[in-house]
Amino acid sequence: MRFLDALPRLSSTIIFCCLVPLILTGHSEIDAYKESNQEEIRIHYLTDWQIEPSFKYDALCFLNTLTADSFYLKHYQSEFEEFEKRLKKPVKKALSNLKRKIKDEKRSIISVFFCLYFSAVDDKTIDDMLMTIQNSESMHKNLKKTPYYTDGGWRLYESVRNDLKTALIFLKEIQFESYWKKYILPKVNETIRQTRRELPKYDITGEVEAHLGFKLPSQKITAYILYFSRPHGIKITGTRYLTNVAWPLEVVLRNAIHEMMHPPYDLASDIELKKVIYLLKKDEFLMDKVLNHNPSYGYNSFETFIEEDCxxxxxxxxxxxxxxxAEAHRRWKEADEGMHVFAAALYSVMKKEKFNQKGEKFRDFLIRMxxxxxxxxxRIKIIYDNFYAQGS
Known part of the structure; x- marks a missing residue:
């Protein structure tokens, strides 16, 4: 149903507030995942919506644009031109290093990388982030409680700390926060006001849990509405995600559903699942997309590509x-230059097999298929071609 508040047990609430500090308890996201797979889940029937602005995440996302990456300038050309003339050589060098080390060499995304890492601490201001850069022990400790920590990722963070520090000091010196409060925050608050009227009509936590086959860490979902995040929707720690002020309600909702399902399984510790998924590396049609898609969209490893498409x-x-x-055939032809061929094939199989009618966990369904x-x-290309032949 579209308006789930028509069903009493599926009502939802929405809370609007200023930035709330992140509280990380000893009960980690990893613990929540493991516990949910040890017993029958009790699905949440209430989505507790929180919608917030965030200077911290907007500032970190703005770094994409400041690197002069053409992938982002098509979204923020005028903003780049406004700040470009104020970039001094040391800052340009630091930004160039960030792009080279994170995007070009590690094939990651600057905004996604830093927003995820700084979501593990409750920083709000540039000064807060500079203090974390100076002493990152709390970030490291908290991040290790999540499914997103890797030793390689932490080494990358350590290698770019000084460059990030230089970039953030630049933003502080030019009073970027004052600029954000004057020109950006009013736009964000207007979007929040408009979203407030519609979002309570939707409950999504129960649907997400029922389709994954395990409980989310919380029934509270926090959406941070940003200005500088396009074209990415970004999952951060906890049941929180970053979406964009320019996107309509339907996209904000799709973002929420999508981001809450990352990760849809525990690949790192699931030997059986890993063995089965790695069989897909033998599919030439799929691997061509894995290896040759536009790296600016992310998903630049086999594991992250398959997870995203699932x-x-x-x-x-x-x-x-x-x-x-969005209409499925058009979606996967247009999104990210048509790279998500496994998503289209998997969706086609899920529809054919009537996935979730008997409560099968997604992880088990994927292995079985x-x-x-x-x-x-x-088989991927055959299914993909048949999917589009039927939709033409």
Whole structure:
């Protein structure tokens, strides 16, 4: 149903507030995932919505634009031109280093990387972030409680700390926060005001949990409305995500559903799942997209590519149930230059097999489909072509 508040047990609430400090308890996201797979889940029937602005995340996202990366200038050309003339050589060098080390060499995304890491601490201002850069022990400790920590990722953070410090000091010196409060925050607050009227009509936590087969760490979902985040929707620690002021309500909702499902399984510790998923590396059609898509979109490893496409297929199923979907055939032809071929194939199989009608966990369904031959290597292109032949 579209308006889930028509069902009493599926009502939802929305809370508007200023920035709230992140409280990280000893009960980690990893613990929540493992516990949910040890017992039958009790689905949440209440989505506690919180919508907030965030200077911290907007500032970190703005770094994409300051690097002069053409991928972001098509969204923020005028803003770049406004600040470019104020960039001094040491700052330009630091920004160039960030792009080279994070995007060019590690094939990651500057904004996604830093927003995730700084979501592990409750910083709000540039001064707060500079203090964290000076002493990152709390960030390290908190991040290790989440499914997103890797030793390699932490080494990358350590290697760019000084460059990030230089970039943030520049933003402080030019009083970027004052600029943000004067020109950006009013736009964000207007979007929050408009969203406030509609968002309580939707409950999504129960749908997400039912389709994944495990509980989320919390029924509270926090959406940070940003200005400088395009074209990315970004998952951070906890049941929180970053969306954009320019996107309509349907996209904000799709973002929420999508980001809450990352990760849809525990690949790092699931030996059986990893073994089965790695069989897909033998599929030439799929691997061509994994290896040759535009790296600016992210998903530049086999593991992250497959995870993203699994989440996209799951999200599409839920979106259709809530009547907020984009048309599936057009979606995967247009989004990210058509790279998500596994999402289209998996979605087609999920529809054919009537996924989730019997409460099967997504992880188990995926293993079963690959092992049965339905999604075996060599089948992806056949399913993909049939999907579009039927939709033409």
């Amino acid at each position: 989440v996209q297929a799951l999200e599409q199923i839920i979106n259709e149930k809530l009547n907020i979907e 690959i092992r049965s031959g339905e999604l075996a290597p060599g």
